[in-house]
Amino acid sequence: MWARRTRVLVLGAVLTLGLLATVLLQSPAPTQTVDELMASPDRHIDEEIALRGEVRDGTIDNSTMTFVLEGASSSITVRFTDAMVSNGLDDNRTVYAEGTLLYENGVYVLEAEVIKTSCPSKYEEEASTEQ
Numbered sequence: 001m002w003a004r005r006t007r008v009l010v011l012g013a014v015l016t017l018g019l020l021a022t023v024l025l026q027s028p029a030p031t032q033t034v035d036e037l038m039a040s041p042d043r044h045i046d047e048e049i050a051l052r053g054e055v056r057d058g059t060i061d062n063s064t065m066t067f068v069l070e071g072a073s074s075s076i077t078v079r080f081t082d083a084m085v086s087n088g089l090d091d092n093r094t095v096y097a098e099g100t101l102l103y104e105n106g107v108y109v110l111e112a113e114v115i116k117t118s119c120p121s122k123y124e125e126e127a128s129t130e131q
Helices: 004-025 033-039 120-130
Strands: 030-035 048-055 066-070 074-081 094-104 107-117
Touching: 030 033, 033 048, 033 074, 048 074, 074 094
Parallel strands: 030 048, 074 107
Antiparallel strands: 048 066, 048 094, 066 074, 094 107
């Protein structure tokens, strides 16, 4: 049979290849802006996407668990019913949302699984101490 050293090397190689394959096959989608996505949204329907934009003022609705994410010229509704939402989801906040793009009743909707917000408090504190 094989020597102990050979078995350990073969096992290490198999584990390394398995880990490498997992990383390559599950690479995250590149983050898009709302404007980039809405330039050709039909190509991404029913796909996992990562999106970056700003929460439109006054659109967070906790009863329907939705808000509007906007770019410079386009916007999209984000539904966060089952999403992991970081603290600080608020109006005019820059948001990273990850989920599936859907087309429902003539409207594009991002069914979010993860929502991350920026943390302006640390930047505001730095700005106030610099003055």
